[in-house]
Amino acid sequence: MSVYRPLVCLFRHGTAARAWRTLTTWSPVGAAFNARVHRRLDIFHQNGLFGVPELSCVEGFEVVQDRALQETQQLVEEACRCPPGVQTVEIFDKLSDSLCRVADMADFIKVAHPDPSYREAAERTCINIGTMVERLNTNVDLCKSLKDLLDNEEIFSKLDPETRRVAELFLFDFEISGIHLDKKKRKEAVNLNVKLLDLSNQFLMSCHMPNRIEKRALPEHIHQHFTKDGNYIQIGGLNADAPDDLVREVAYKVFLYPNENVMHILEELLSCRDKLARLVGYESYAHRALKGTMAKSPGRLYSSEIVSDFEMMREMKTKLNPRNPVSFNNMACWHVVFYLCRFNIEPSLYSPYFSLGACMEGLNGLFTQLYGVSLLAEQPSVGEVWSEDVRKLDCHFTIRGGRQLEDGQYQLPIVVLMLNLPHPTRSAPTLLSPGMMENLFHEMGHAMHSMLGRTRYQHVTGTRCVTDFAEVPSILMEYFATDYRVISQFARHYQTGQPLPQSMVARLCESKKVCGAADTQLQVFYAIMDQVYHGKPQNRSTTDIMIDMQKKYYGLPYVTNTAWQLRFSHLVGYGAKYYSYLMSRAVASMVWKQCFYKDPLNRETGERYRREMLAHGGGKEPMLMVEGMLQKRPSIEDFVNALVSDLDPDFETFIMDSEG
Numbered sequence: 001m002s003v004y005r006p007l008v009c010l011f012r013h014g015t016a017a018r019a020w021r022t023l024t025t026w027s028p029v030g031a032a033f034n035a036r037v038h039r040r041l042d043i044f045h046q047n048g049l050f051g052v053p054e055l056s057c058v059e060g061f062e063v064v065q066d067r068a069l070q071e072t073q074q075l076v077e078e079a080c081r082c083p084p085g086v087q088t089v090e091i092f093d094k095l096s097d098s099l100c101r102v103a104d105m106a107d108f109i110k111v112a113h114p115d116p117s118y119r120e121a122a123e124r125t126c127i128n129i130g131t132m133v134e135r136l137n138t139n140v141d142l143c144k145s146l147k148d149l150l151d152n153e154e155i156f157s158k159l160d161p162e163t164r165r166v167a168e169l170f171l172f173d174f175e176i177s178g179i180h181l182d183k184k185k186r187k188e189a190v191n192l193n194v195k196l197l198d199l200s201n202q203f204l205m206s207c208h209m210p211n212r213i214e215k216r217a218l219p220e221h222i223h224q225h226f227t228k229d230g231n232y233i234q235i236g237g238l239n240a241d242a243p244d245d246l247v248r249e250v251a252y253k254v255f256l257y258p259n260e261n262v263m264h265i266l267e268e269l270l271s272c273r274d275k276l277a278r279l280v281g282y283e284s285y286a287h288r289a290l291k292g293t294m295a296k297s298p299g300r301l302y303s304s305e306i307v308s309d310f311e312m313m314r315e316m317k318t319k320l321n322p323r324n325p326v327s328f329n330n331m332a333c334w335h336v337v338f339y340l341c342r343f344n345i346e347p348s349l350y351s352p353y354f355s356l357g358a359c360m361e362g363l364n365g366l367f368t369q370l371y372g373v374s375l376l377a378e379q380p381s382v383g384e385v386w387s388e389d390v391r392k393l394d395c396h397f398t399i400r401g402g403r404q405l406e407d408g409q410y411q412l413p414i415v416v417l418m419l420n421l422p423h424p425t426r427s428a429p430t431l432l433s434p435g436m437m438e439n440l441f442h443e444m445g446h447a448m449h450s451m452l453g454r455t456r457y458q459h460v461t462g463t464r465c466v467t468d469f470a471e472v473p474s475i476l477m478e479y480f481a482t483d484y485r486v487i488s489q490f491a492r493h494y495q496t497g498q499p500l501p502q503s504m505v506a507r508l509c510e511s512k513k514v515c516g517a518a519d520t521q522l523q524v525f526y527a528i529m530d531q532v533y534h535g536k537p538q539n540r541s542t543t544d545i546m547i548d549m550q551k552k553y554y555g556l557p558y559v560t561n562t563a564w565q566l567r568f569s570h571l572v573g574y575g576a577k578y579y580s581y582l583m584s585r586a587v588a589s590m591v592w593k594q595c596f597y598k599d600p601l602n603r604e605t606g607e608r609y610r611r612e613m614l615a616h617g618g619g620k621e622p623m624l625m626v627e628g629m630l631q632k633r634p635s636i637e638d639f640v641n642a643l644v645s646d647l648d649p650d651f652e653t654f655i656m657d658s659e660g
């Protein structure tokens with residue numbers, strides 16, 4: 001049993017929350033999203049959040065939670081009583097559904113609701129459900145009912161593949177909690193899990209804590225860029241957007257200055273993870289984390305191919321340089337983001353062509369052509385959603401997973417996308433920068449993964465699949481978002497209706513490649529570091545490991561007295577799976593090139609993609625889905641080639657072009 005955490009996308013930027021429901025009726029949506037919203041939603045009205053009537057008031061959380069816990073109790077008894085068979089898996093899935101639908105919703109409300117009393121109530125619910133999940137995962141009788149099924153060769157072998165896979169996934173959740181251990185060791189596992197939860201929270205909090213430096217240590221003219229705190233200056237980020245080199249350099253050196261205490265927390269966290277993994281029978285934490293993924297085992301990840309791939313990228317960067325004032329060879333880390341993504345396009349020239357309405361119409365057109373489905377903007381019932389601004393986060397949340405119901409109907413999923421978008425003004429609708437547009441496409445890729453999934457069990461619905469496959473549908477959408485044939489279908493000026501000029505489309509598509517090379521290199525470095533941290537324990541500090549990895553895998557030199565890893569919050573959520581983004585990108589790239597590149601709006605290909613990849617969620621082994629789509633099983637070389645080939649074509653042409 002596991003309660004799913006939403007997969008927050010790796011790197012995206014930064015005010016409105018919009019909720020989409022899965023819909024079955026159809027019409028264009030552009031006008032709806034460009035219209036001004038006059039109404040202010042009354043969140044205390046009778047229709048509760050997401051249509052749950054009890055959630056029209058804060059007290060409702062307890063009611064909903066208690067009902068789920070009671071239902072759980074009954075289902076546990078039922079599972080323990082029933083003879084092994086398909087019904088065992090069905091009961092487990094119901095059990096998971098009744099807990100997940102409360103936990104997932106609470107998970108979302110606790111970060112997104114404007115009212116703190118709602119956020120607090122949701123937080124309590126999350127904790128109570130989490131405690132129940134922990135208890136279930138160490139419930140020996142419950143586990144035995146599942147094991148009886150898996151051990152019964154005769155019955156198990158006759159089950160359909162999806163049911164078998166889901167049964168194995170449920171068993172895996174028990175195993176990582178150490179259920180197979182003796183009482184003493186099981187207790188140790190529980191204690192380690194509790195300690196890990198605490199260390200993870202501590203690390204996450206300290207990742208974003210500002211560092212401070214005495215005012216007089218910095219030149220006065222840059223003080224204005226930071227927060228003042230008496231005789232100190234607080235620096236809470238890298239200020240990567242600041243045009244002044246000195247501001248970025250100071251921010252880099254102060255924000256990343258190592259903190260002994262945080263260093264200790266991280267080292268403790270890694271050591272506890274290692275202990276827990278070995279206690280439950282794995283070689284390392286990375287081995288445990290990669291079970292069931294496409295990568296399968298840690299060794300396959302940092303093979304020599306990836307290293308040679310790096311050499312190639314470095315060469316490419318050197319090629320890029322002669323005509324540019326910034327030498328990429330002597331560049332410091334604080335220049336990377338700023339220069340690489342700046343010297344090509346000006347977002348404000350593009351945004352009038354990317355009104356939210358135009359983009360939604362673009363998505364609608366794309367989905368109609370590919371899958372034969374369309375979106376409908378539906379007016380939410382009063383009280384069902386809230387309309388105020390939320391946090392700085394771009395991600396998606398599954399509020400309810402899809403599953404086959406006993407009466408033959410399908411439980412439709414509910415997905416929320418949370419995006420940071422500018423407000424509409426008196427004279428203009430919400431206008432998106434190219435980055436935001438691409439991001440909207442990305443998040444809609446996740447949403448469609450959930451909405452078009454038709455798994456029998458909610459345990460494997462849509463994005464509830466292995467981490468290294470989860471980003472495939474969303475990254476594939478980025479390819480659509482940067483293809484001129486797709487962009488030219490929807491990018492129109494919100495006032496004049498003029499289409500986005502061809503030359504601007506071309507420049508936009510090319511600029512993605514420039515950022516891509518630097519970004520891929522950085523991602524490879526991060527991914528390898530994450531693997532090494534979660535591999536065999538080493539007798540050296542995390543900083544020493546990082547310095548070593550940076551030297552080997554990253555083009556830019558390490559800056560003395562910095563400890564970037566202490567700001568790498570993804571070490572908590574992704575632990576040993578940070579590579580997932582690259583892996584998913586490689587698969588998306590292969591699917592795009594082989595299947596969609598020739599004709600991105602082909603209905604037949606769209607249908608095949610839906611059938612082979614989207615429909616299965618996590619109910620089918622990811623490599624089999626990839627194989628079904630590509631008609632062959634890709635090798636590790638194919639994965640690497642896919643990443644590299646994204647970066648090469650027309651590179652120099654573009655640089656010349658952009659200087660003209």
Ligand SMILES: [Zn+2]
Pocket residue numbers: 008009010442446471474
């Ligand atoms: Zn994503």
